[in-house]
Amino acid sequence: MGRWEPDARGRLEQAALELFIERGFEQATVTEIAERAGLTQRTFFRHFADKREVLFAGAGLLREFLVSAVASAPDSAAPIAAVAAALEAAGALLQERRESARQRQAVIAANAELQERELIKLASLASAIAGALRQRGVTDRAASLAAEAGIAVFRIAFERWTSQTNQPDLPQVIRESLDELKAVTAGE
Amino acid sequence: MGRWEPDARGRLEQAALELFIERGFEQATVTEIAERAGLTQRTFFRHFADKREVLFAGAGLLREFLVSAVASAPDSAAPIAAVAAALEAAGALLQERRESARQRQAVIAANAELQERELIKLASLASAIAGALRQRGVTDRAASLAAEAGIAVFRIAFERWTSQTNQPDLPQVIRESLDELKAVTAGE
Numbered sequence A, B: 001m002g003r004w005e006p007d008a009r010g011r012l013e014q015a016a017l018e019l020f021i022e023r024g025f026e027q028a029t030v031t032e033i034a035e036r037a038g039l040t041q042r043t044f045f046r047h048f049a050d051k052r053e054v055l056f057a058g059a060g061l062l063r064e065f066l067v068s069a070v071a072s073a074p075d076s077a078a079p080i081a082a083v084a085a086a087l088e089a090a091g092a093l094l095q096e097r098r099e100s101a102r103q104r105q106a107v108i109a110a111n112a113e114l115q116e117r118e119l120i121k122l123a124s125l126a127s128a129i130a131g132a133l134r135q136r137g138v139t140d141r142a143a144s145l146a147a148e149a150g151i152a153v154f155r156i157a158f159e160r161w162t163s164q165t166n167q168p169d170l171p172q173v174i175r176e177s178l179d180e181l182k183a184v185t186a187g188e
Helices: A008-023 A030-037 A041-047 A051-056 A059-071 A079-095 A098-109 A112-135 A140-163 A170-185 B008-023 B030-037 B041-047 B051-056 B059-071 B079-095 B098-109 B112-135 B140-163 B170-185
Strands: none
Touching: A008 A030, A008 A041, A008 A051, A008 A098, A030 A041, A030 A051, A051 A098, A051 A112, A059 A079, A059 A112, A079 A098, A079 A112, A079 A140, A079 A170, A079 B170, A098 A112, A098 A140, A112 A140, A112 B112, A140 A170, A140 B140, A140 B170, A170 B079, A170 B140, A170 B170, B008 B030, B008 B041, B008 B051, B008 B098, B030 B041, B030 B051, B051 B098, B051 B112, B059 B079, B059 B112, B079 B098, B079 B112, B079 B140, B079 B170, B098 B112, B098 B140, B112 B140, B140 B170
16 A cells, blocks of 8 residues: 555546556446445446546535635736636646646546537636626726636646646746737737 | 529528528428428438538638738737728628528527537637748737737627627627727736
8 A cells, every 4th residue: 555545536537547548438347346446336427427427526616716816816817827827726736736737637638528628617617717807897808808818728738748748837937828828819 | 583593503592591590400401401492302412421511501601701811901900990991891792691690590509519610610710820820920819919819809709799689780899899809808
C-alpha cells in the first residue's frame, strides 16, 4: 500500500480511466471498472449514474468554483481580470491532478460523443461565468464576451498543458494563453 | 404568386420553420412539412435527410465560405483581421435572410438537443477557421485563439441581431461586438 489510499470514488475513477484507455470508452463496462477497483457494481452506482459520469461528475464542482471565484474578485477588477483570476485558481487545483486530467483528455479525444459532451460542459461553464459577471454589474454583451474568451483560453491552455511532456505549470499556461489572446485580438 | 417563387428546397425550409414554431420541433412531422409546402415526402427526402437537417444543412456551406474568405484575406492582414473580414462577409449574406435566421434561432432556443447540435456546428466552424489561419502561417495557439474569439463574437452578435426588433445591420453588429471583445480583453 502506498502512502495515500484513495477512497472508493477515487479508486473507481482511476480504474475507469485506465480501462477507457486500454479498451476504449465504448467497450469498457461498469463490471470491469468495479472489478479493477476491487469494489462492487453496487458501489459504482452509489457514486456514478453511469460510466460517462466518471468523466463529467467534476463539472458541477468546477462550475461552482469558477462562479464563486469570479464573485469574490475585488470590486475594482475588470471583467477579464476577474475571469482570469478564477481560471488560474481552477488551474492550480487541476495542476495537482495532472495525470488523471491527461488520461481524461485522451479518452475524450478518442470519442466523438464525449467531445460533444465536453463542448456542452464548456458552454455551461461559460454561461455560468457570464452570469457571475452580470451579478457584478457587467453588461450582458461584455459578460458573455469575457466569459467566452476566458473559456476559449482555458480550453486551449488545458490542451497544451495535457499534451506537453515537460509538465508546465497550468496557471502559467493559462496566463500565457490569455496574454496571447490579448495580442491576437489587438491585431498583433 | 409573388414576385419571387421560392424553389422546392426554399419552400420546404419555410414550411418547416413555420411548423417548428407553431407546433414545436419534436411534434412537427415530415408529412406535415411536405404538405404545407405543397410537395411530396419523396421531394422532402430528396433535399433533406431528416427534419433536423433543415436547420443545419447550411452549416457546410457557411464553413466553406468562411474558410475561403480567411484564405483570401490580404497577406498583410493580422489573424483577427482576416477572421473579422470573413465573419462580416458571412454576416452580409445572412443579413438577406433575416426572417428565416430569426425563426431558426427561435426554434433552436426552444430545444436542448438542437442547442447542442448548434454548439457542435459552431465548434466545427471555429476549427475550420483555425485550419485556414494555420494555412496562412499563423501558429497553432494564435490560430485557435483568433478562431474561437471570432466564433464567440459571431454567436453573440447573431443572437443580438435576431433578438432586436429595430433590424440592425448584421455586419455592423459583428464589428461592434469585436470592438467590445477588444476592449474587454484589454481589461477595460
